[in-house]
Amino acid sequence: MSHPEPVHTFQVDLRGLVDLLSHHLYSSPRVYLRELLQNAVDAVTARQAAFPGAPARITVHTGGTLSVTDTGIGLTEADVHTFLATIGRSSKRTPDGALDGAGLDAARGEFIGQFGIGLLACFVVADEITVISRSAAHPGAPAVEWRGRSDGHYTIRTLPPSAVPEPGTTVRLTPRPGTEEWTAPEQVAALARHYGGLLRHEVTVVDPHGTPSRINETPPWEAPYASPHARREALARHCATTFGFTPLDTIDLDLPVAGLRGVAYVLPTAVNPARRAGHRVHLKGMLLSDQAPELLPEWAFFVRCVVDTTSLRPTASREGLYEDETLAAIRDALGARIRDWLTGLSASDPGLLHRFLGVHHLAVKALARHDDELLRMLLPWLPFETTDGNVTLEEFTRAHATVLVTGTVEEFRQVAPIAAAAGLGVVNGGYTYDRDLVHRLPEIRPGTTVTDLDPATVSAHLDSADPSAELSASAFLSTARDVVGQYGCDVVLRSFQPVTAPALLLDNREARQERTRAEIAGESDGLWADILGALRSEAPRAQLVLNHLNPLVRRALTVTEHGLAVTTAEALYGQALLMTRRPLRAAESALLNRAFIGLLNHAMHDGPHDGPHHHDGSGPRKEA
Numbered sequence: 139m140s141h142p143e144p145v146h147t148f149q150v151d152l153r154g155l156v157d158l159l160s161h162h163l164y165s166s167p168r169v170y171l172r173e174l175l176q177n178a179v180d181a182v183t184a185r186q187a188a189f190p191g192a193p194a195r196i197t198v199h200t201g202g203t204l205s206v207t208d209t210g211i212g213l214t215e216a217d218v219h220t221f222l223a224t225i226g227r228s229s230k231r232t233p234d235g236a237l238d239g240a241g242l243d244a245a246r247g248e249f250i251g252q253f254g255i256g257l258l259a260c261f262v263v264a265d266e267i268t269v270i271s272r273s274a275a276h277p278g279a280p281a282v283e284w285r286g287r288s289d290g291h292y293t294i295r296t297l298p299p300s301a302v303p304e305p306g307t308t309v310r311l312t313p314r315p316g317t318e319e320w321t322a323p324e325q326v327a328a329l330a331r332h333y334g335g336l337l338r339h340e341v342t343v344v345d346p347h348g349t350p351s352r353i354n355e356t357p358p359w360e361a362p363y364a365s366p367h368a369r370r371e372a373l374a375r376h377c378a379t380t381f382g383f384t385p386l387d388t389i390d391l392d393l394p395v396a397g398l399r400g401v402a403y404v405l406p407t408a409v410n411p412a413r414r415a416g417h418r419v420h421l422k423g424m425l426l427s428d429q430a431p432e433l434l435p436e437w438a439f440f441v442r443c444v445v446d447t448t449s450l451r452p453t454a455s456r457e458g459l460y461e462d463e464t465l466a467a468i469r470d471a472l473g474a475r476i477r478d479w480l481t482g483l484s485a486s487d488p489g490l491l492h493r494f495l496g497v498h499h500l501a502v503k504a505l506a507r508h509d510d511e512l513l514r515m516l517l518p519w520l521p522f523e524t525t526d527g528n529v530t531l532e533e534f535t536r537a538h539a540t541v542l543v544t545g546t547v548e549e550f551r552q553v554a555p556i557a558a559a560a561g562l563g564v565v566n567g568g569y570t571y572d573r574d575l576v577h578r579l580p581e582i583r584p585g586t587t588v589t590d591l592d593p594a595t596v597s598a599h600l601d602s603a604d605p606s607a608e609l610s611a612s613a614f615l616s617t618a619r620d621v622v623g624q625y626g627c628d629v630v631l632r633s634f635q636p637v638t639a640p641a642l643l644l645d646n647r648e649a650r651q652e653r654t655r656a657e658i659a660g661e662s663d664g665l666w667a668d669i670l671g672a673l674r675s676e677a678p679r680a681q682l683v684l685n686h687l688n689p690l691v692r693r694a695l696t697v698t699e700h701g702l703a704v705t706t707a708e709a710l711y712g713q714a715l716l717m718t719r720r721p722l723r724a725a726e727s728a729l730l731n732r733a734f735i736g737l738l739n740h741a742m743h744d745g746p747h748d749g750p751h752h753h754d755g756s757g758p759r760k761e762a
C-alpha cells in the first residue's frame with residue numbers, strides 16, 4: 139500500500155526575505171519615494187477607471203514623519219490581507235497572472251506596478267510602515283489601518299468611517315535613525331521632482347510649515363505654445379535643465395503604437411562614440427531610468443532623449459529596461475526617426491546640416507558605411523581633408539573628375555602639396571572611415587573616378603625634365619641610382635612645384651613591406667631565407683623624384699667627383715625620407731648621419747671620408 143507523499147510548502151524566513159528585497163534589489167534608498175508615488179498613481183488610475191471624474195490628487199507631507207496620501211481606489215480589510223500583506227501579490231495583475239503571463243500583460247496597460255514588492259522598499263528607510271485606507275469601491279466598508287514591520291509582522295485594525303472621511307490611502311513612515319537624509323523635506327521635494335516630474339496626476343509636496351509646492355508639469359513636448367519658435371525655446375531650456383547643454387536641434391519622437399512620446403536633443407559638441415549616452419525613460423510619467431543607453435541604436439550617440447512610454451517593461455528593481463521585442467522594436471523605430479531627421483535636413487535646413495556635420499561627422503561617417511540611403515543623401519555633404527582644403531566631396535568633385543585617395547595621413551601630408559601644385563586632387567584617406575567612404579563616391583556620382591594614390595600616378599603627373607637636362611644629369615643620376623637602389627628605391631628627375639622641394643619620396647605600403655621582407659631575408663639564413671626569398675614579390679619600388687627646378691638639385695647634378703656624388707645622393711635621399719614623416723629605420727638614420735659627416739668632410743677639404751663605406755667604387759659605374 140503506497141501512501142501519497144505529503145506535500146509541503148516552502149517555509150520563508152520573512153526577515154531574510156524582507157531584508158533581501160528591500161536592501162539588495164535597489165541601488166539606493168531613495169527609491170522608496172518612487173515606490174510610494176507609484177502605488178499612489180496606480181491607485182488613482184484604478185479609481186479613475188471605475189469612477190471617471192473622481193478626484194485624482196497625490197500629496198506628500200514632509201517633516202519628522204513622512205506621509206503620502208492619494209485619492210485613489212483605497213483598500214478594504216480583505217484587500218489589505220490579500221495584497222498588502224502578501225509579498226509578491228499584486229492587485230495589478232489577475233491572480234493567476236504569472237510574472238510574464240497574460241494577467242501581467244493586461245495589467246501593464248494601466249498600471250506601473252506589477253511585482254507586488256514595491257512597498258518593501260520603504261523598509262530601507264523605516265522599520266515600520268503604516269497604511270490607512272478607505273475603499274472607494276466599497277464606501278460602506280470601514281476604514282482600515284495596517285502596520286507592517288521590517289521583521290515581517292503586521293497588525294490590522296478597523297477605524298470608524300469618520301477617521302477617514304474620503305476614500306483613498308495614506309502611507310506613513312518615520313525614518314530609522316541614520317536614514318533621515320532620505321526623508322528630509324528638501325530631499326523629498328527633489329526626489330519627487332526627479333521621479334514624478336512628468337506624472338499625469340496632480341502631485342504636491344508640503345513642507346513642514348504647511349507650504350505646498352506643485353511637483354509635476356505637462357511634458358514640455360506636449361504643452362501648448364504661442365508659436366513654433368516659443369516651443370523650440372522651451373524645449374531648449376528643458377534640455378539645458380535636464381542635461382546641461384543647449385541642443386543643436388530637437389527631434390520630436392512620437393510612436394503611437396508603442397504609446398511613446400518624447401524628444402531627442404542633438405548634442406552641440408562631439409562626444410566619444412564609444413560612450414553611449416544615457417536616455418531618460420519614463421513609464422506612464424514615472425521616471426524609470428535616467429541612464430538607459432539601450433533605448434537607441436549604438437550609432438545614435440549624438441542625441442540624448444527623454445521619452446514617456448506606456449509599453450516598455452521595467453526590470454524588478456525598476457532601474458533598467460527589460461530587453462524584449464518591444465524594446466528592440468522601439469529602438470529600431472526611434473533610430474529610423476533620427477535618421478529621417480538627418481536625411482531631411484539636407485533639404486530643409488542645409489545650414490543646420492553643415493553645423494551638425496561640423497560636430498558629428500564621425501558619427502555620420504560610421505553610420506553611412508552601413509546605410510546606403512544615408513550614404514547617398516549625406517556623402518556629398520561630408521567634409522574631408524583634401525588638397526583643396528577641408529571641403530565636401532560635392533565641391534571637390536566639381537574641380538576634380540578623378541579623386542585620388544591616400545592610404546595614410548603621412549602619405550597625404552607629404553604628397554598633397556606637390557600633387558596640388560601639379561593639379562591633382564587628393565583626399566586624405568588616412569582617417570577612420572574616410573578611404574572606404576570616398577571609394578563609394580562613384581555609386582552616387584556616376585562618372586567620378588576614385589583611385590588609390592600610388593607613386594606611379596603622382597610621378598606620371600609631374601613634368602619630365604627636358605631631354606638635354608636629363609642627359610647632362612646622367613652621371614649623377616647613375617651614381618644616385620646605385621646609392622639609393624640599395625634601399626629598394628628608384629631615382630627619377632622631374633620638374634614640379636613647389637621649387638623649394640628638392641626631392642619627393644614616393645613610397646607605398648607594398649613597397650615598404652617588400653623592403654622589410656628583403657631586409658629580414660638578408661639577415662636570416664637557411665630555411666627562413668628560402669621562405670622569405672620565395673615570397674619576393676614584384677611590388678612597386680619606392681621612387682625618389684628629384685626636382686629639376688630646385689637650386690640644390692641643379693647644383694647636385696653637376697657634381698662629378700664620385701665620393702661627393704655618393705654623399706650628395708645620400709643626403710638628398712635622407713632629406714626626402716625625413717619629409718615622409720614616418721619613423722626612420724636604423725639603417726636610414728645611419729645613412730643620414732653618414733651623409734652629413736661626408737658633406738662636412740668635403741666642406742673641410744678632407745676629401746672623401748675613409749671610414750667603412752660600402753658604396754666606394756663598388757657600384758656598377760656607367761662611365762669613368
Ligand SMILES: Nc1ncnc2c1ncn2[C@@H]1O[C@H](COP(=O)(O)OP(=O)(O)OP(=O)(O)O)[C@@H](O)[C@H]1O
Nearest residue numbers: 177181221222228229251252253254255256257307
Ligand atoms: N496607495 C495604495 N492604494 C491602494 N492600494 C495600494 C496602495 N499601495 C499599495 N497598494 C496595494 O498593495 C499591493 C502591493 O503593493 P506593492 O507596491 O508592494 O506592489 P505593486 O505596486 O503591486 O507592484 P510593484 O512591486 O511592481 O511595485 C498593490 O498591488 C496594491 O494592491
